[in-house]
Amino acid sequence: MNATPKSERLHIAIFGRRNAGKSSIINALTNQNVALVSDVAGTTTDPVYKAMELLPIGPVVFIDTAGIDDVGELGQMRVKKTYEVLNKTDLAVLVVDSSTGIGDYEKELLNKIREKKVPVVGVINKTDLHNISDEVLKAWEKDLGINFVRVSAVSKSGISNLKRAIVVNAPYDDTEMSIVGDLVRDGQIAVLVVPIDKAAPKGRLILPQQQVIRDLLDHDAIAVVTKEHELKRTLESLNQKPALVITDSQAFLKVDADTPKDIPMTSFSILFARYKGDLNQLVAGAKAIEALKPGDKVLIAEACTHHRQSDDIATVKIPRWLRQLVGGDLEFHWVSGGDFPDNLQEYRLIVHCGGCMINRREMMYRLSVAAEKGVPIVNYGVLIAYVMGVLDRALDPFPLASMTFKGLI
Known part of the structure; x- marks a missing residue:
């Protein structure tokens, strides 16, 4: 980049x-x-x-x-x-x-x-x-x-x-939130788990991974990048305990298993849920999955357009996971790019991408419209962590969102 x-x-x-x-x-x-x-x-x-x-x-x-x-x-x-x-x-x-x-x-x-x-x-x-x-x-x-x-x-x-x-x-925000710099201090180590497969862009990293690395460097932290199959060996080779392990959502289960419980763990997508939007609202959206019933309408929104893989996250994986959770079929609708429909009230749940291609103002607008229509909204990373049963741990670095998930607020 x-x-x-x-x-x-x-x-x-x-x-x-x-x-x-x-x-x-x-x-x-x-x-x-x-x-x-x-x-x-x-x-x-x-x-x-x-x-x-x-x-x-x-x-x-x-x-x-x-x-x-x-x-x-x-x-x-x-x-x-x-x-x-x-x-x-x-x-x-x-x-x-x-x-x-x-x-x-x-x-x-x-x-x-x-x-x-x-x-x-x-x-x-x-x-x-x-x-x-x-x-x-x-x-x-x-x-x-x-x-x-x-x-x-x-x-x-x-x-x-x-x-x-x-x-x-021009508006300036001196208190602008960093992606991860407030979680990993000067001199501390963050281990980034980056799977390399057919979905990874050839010769480069995807945008959220690049931005997290840059943010860590801006805050004088140390970024260690590894693949999911090398995580255990990577952690053993470090001479100090990492302050945080950040994983791509698709490797959640393996990273959860290979990361000692005393090391905080989260995902790139959850970091961007906080950076671009309102993590608490998105976590509340994950809780709303429990209320879904067969036949409900679900909107899946991606803020960019891209070539879809055979096992695409938006059109294949997320629908499959949600059908398994509700024990029946659901009515899925998809939008991409700048499209965000006016009829949100027809949906029981909105599943949004991480929003790395849109600015915070637009993401916050979309969240505000969902709230106004009374429709719960969750993003990919939060939903994947929920489906895989690791959301509780992935939210540990974010106390307020963790309390929201546990129903304490």
């Missing part, structure tokens, strides 16, 4: 009406022809993503969106996709055409942005064609309750001011 994953970058989304110059601003900010630009309204039909470095913020991803005033049946579908981008947006940029001004579209969008508690930067574009007076600008700012930056995406006038406004308004 030689680039920051998109899921770890600050998501900056550009919103506005058709032909307000959103794509041109993306191109000006990135100094590249990333987004297709045309005088024809509605050129951008689907969100366009561009990853870059924006100093002093660091890694960011800009998202170009379709116009919020699109028309017709297809246009309304595009508008819906635009508003869905808000669920993953860390900072919104509202672009207004200087010759058009503000209206109901901008006000409705701002209301939705504020509902999500997303910071926003206002931009008045096309000032090379139609500059507005200070009095008009102040009136617009008062009406919408935000500050605007004057720019011309064509001449790049004001783009440096826009970058500064983005930097000033």
Whole structure:
């Protein structure tokens, strides 16, 4: 991995009406022809993503969106996709055409942005064609309750001011949670169990494994990587007891058997359940499996798309395990990528992937929607540990989640 994953970058989304110059601003900010630009309204039909470095913020991803005033049946579908981008947006940029001004579209969008508690930067574009007076600008700012930056995406006038406004308004979290750094201290050892089989990407490790190694190094801890069949010999060769053993979920049973009980053990997926979402909510979702009955609907959601193996976790293994637990058939539905259905209330359980390809804001949005609909949700790693009877031990490093599982809170 030689680039920051998109899921770890600050998501900056550009919103506005058709032909307000959103794509041109993306191109000006990135100094590249990333987004297709045309005088024809509605050129951008689907969100366009561009990853870059924006100093002093660091890694960011800009998202170009379709116009919020699109028309017709297809246009309304595009508008819906635009508003869905808000669920993953860390900072919104509202672009207004200087010759058009503000209206109901901008006000409705701002209301939705504020509902999500997303910071926003206002931009008045096309000032090379139609500059507005200070009095008009102040009136617009008062009406919408935000500050605007004057720019011309064509001449790049004001783009440096826009970058500064983005930097000033970008959300920072000094207490940002680490993946594992709070569990393994400076100088301590973490043993990572990484099975290598046909599902492992050739020549590299999967993203969560890479990120855990980097997080351990960032916290001056020691990462020891081994395969499941070498774990016992690896532990015997160490001159100090590891602070934690972290396993891929598929090797849970062997790792549980080969790891002495006085060494804490968990999985990559459980670590990401905490890092990307709410581990307590996901553990409560595992408890809800006990209430499933034959015929219930179960949604399996993956945040990415990939080539499926013959014994695929989402379409083969999880359905098989759940059928065995309930003693009968269940009705399974699957979604992948950015899809997350509106009819969640129809399901008795949601099984979500680890979420390594989406940012925390989007994962938390999905968890909040499930909670609002009253539908329990669990992720792959928590479910696998539950099915294999090792969830109790895998939650020992997380006291609050452990108490949730034991029904103490």
